[in-house]
Amino acid sequence: NFMLTQPHSVSESPGKTVTISCTGSSGSIASNYVQWYQQRPGSAPTTVIYEDSLRPSGVPDRFSGSIDSSSNSASLTISGLKTEDEADYYCQSYDSSNHVVFGGGTKLTVL
């Protein structure tokens, strides 16, 4: 089964830059697009990155996404961290049968 692995938690200070990784278990992560969702406590997730590196309207350009085929991983980078960025972040992609697969989620603490 295709799986996406994320670190359980990351932390960084306001104004700094943080990167969250998402590693595919098999095959090439570049074979299917990767999306990133932000979820604040008690709320539904919202999209911050889709199709590896695109931002929906309204998402600040402090959020960026990329793919590294050499490590079979995707990354979400948030620059100029703000306290409001503190949330859980989930990567999402597809397996070979077009089933949706989510990573386990990463808790971002901005301290």
Next chain:
Amino acid sequence: QVQLQESGPGLVKPSETLSLTCTVSGGSVSSGSYYWSWIRQPPGKGLEWIGYVYSSGSINYNPSLKSRVTISVDTSKNQFSLKLSSVTAADTAVYYCARDSMAYFDYWGQGTLVTVSS
């Protein structure tokens, strides 16, 4: 503005069937451009995709739940539904309905907590 709203019982007994409905407003489930999806999140845990239905009625389910899941669409009511049979405590979760634009989940319901308990 597209809105999705989940509805259904908040408490289900073990071995029974969980049934939820998602009502869509501001958009049509008949649109051929979207997958209408269910996603769940156990308390304190991550997101799990359950499956989706296309406007034509074609479906795609999470293999780990496939034997217990039915997702259907009712175009006359602009709704889609989830049925999960033989539930156990492990099925306790917040259940979200969401629209998949075929690029990303662009609209989500607020989520509804379903507890499995006798």
